[in-house]
Amino acid sequence: MRDKILQDIKDALQEGDRDGVAEKTRFALNSGVEIKAILDNSLIAGMEIIGGKFKRNEIFIPEVLISAKAMHAGMAILEPYFTKHGIKPIGKVAIGTVKGDLHDIGKNIVSMMLKGACFDIEDFGIDVPPEKFVDAVKTKGAEILVLSALLTTSMNSMRDTIAALKYAGVRDKVKVMVGGAPVTQGFADSIEADGYAKDAATAVDKAKELLSKAI
Numbered sequence: 485m486r487d488k489i490l491q492d493i494k495d496a497l498q499e500g501d502r503d504g505v506a507e508k509t510r511f512a513l514n515s516g517v518e519i520k521a522i523l524d525n526s527l528i529a530g531m532e533i534i535g536g537k538f539k540r541n542e543i544f545i546p547e548v549l550i551s552a553k554a555m556h557a558g559m560a561i562l563e564p565y566f567t568k569h570g571i572k573p574i575g576k577v578a579i580g581t582v583k584g585d586l587h588d589i590g591k592n593i594v595s596m597m598l599k600g601a602c603f604d605i606e607d608f609g610i611d612v613p614p615e616k617f618v619d620a621v622k623t624k625g626a627e628i629l630v631l632s633a634l635l636t637t638s639m640n641s642m643r644d645t646i647a648a649l650k651y652a653g654v655r656d657k658v659k660v661m662v663g664g665a666p667v668t669q670g671f672a673d674s675i676e677a678d679g680y681a682k683d684a685a686t687a688v689d690k691a692k693e694l695l696s697k698a699i
């Protein structure tokens with residue numbers, strides 16, 4: 485029964501059935517299925533399948549966006565339960581797609597996964613200038629900055645953001661994690677980022693690892 489409920493959500497997500505995902509997620513919660521299982525085995529697992537199909541050109545942008553919206557619908561049902569169940573945030577994260585870049589599908593997935601892993605997330609959206617990240621550290625106490633870029637040109641904004649943190653004298657107060665399709669470990673090292681991960685699942689592990697290292 486539990487497996488069938490989880491599979492139904494996953495199927496609805498892949499079909500891009502926003503209402504179906506919301507309704508089935510509600511049903512799963514009411515049936516006592518754990519939040520983490522819904523998140524991991526239905527929403528994230530479903531989105532990973534969509535990501536794989538997209539990579540293999542089996543589906544295209546509209547389908548990805550429709551499924552991402554369906555995932556949002558499921559997350560919206562789960563979110564209040566994170567706090568209700570006393571799940572305390574494990575760290576404060578500011579996330580955004582860097583300046584000059586309007587891609588946000590991957591960033592949103594990373595954001596959702598971090599939220600699912602109980603990080604306190606402030607999402608600045610797209611085209612985020614370095615100053616905004618600096619401000620997140622200075623006035624909002626962000627412990628990790630998560631920077632996403634999908635364009636080779638906007639990768640330079642990651643470098644600029646780290647330079648701005650140094651200039652503002654707060655580089656040692658925050659960990660910086662970078663990612664997005666064109667970003668590599670080599671690039672992350674070259675701009676002196678603290679962490680890089682190739683996908684959203686690994687991003688969560690990396691964020692936890694960065695937090696465990698003293699800032």
Ligand code: B12
Nearest residue numbers: 585586587588589590632635636662663664665681683684
């Ligand atoms: C969808 C899309 C768009 C949509 C964006 C919609 C949106 N709301 O995001 C639209 C149509 C608006 C668009 C516009 C453009 N796009 Co576009 N776009 C894509 C496309 C097809 C998919 C990107 C995507 O969402 N992938 C799916 C997500 C899930 O993957 P992802 O973002 O990589 O994220 C995963 C990981 O990278 C990682 N991750 C992501 N961020 C982070 C951050 C951290 C810290 C970590 C750890 C991990 C991590 O986790 C995610 C999940 O596992 C790609 C091609 C492709 N096949 O990738 C081109 C692509 C990225 N676009 C491209 C281009 C050129 C453009 C435009 C310049 C086109 C134009 N001439 O106008 C504009 C740019 C506008 C701008 N200033 O940003 C090029 C970039 C080339 C380059 N190397 O620079 C690509 C590669 C297409 C191509 N082959 O030419 N695009």
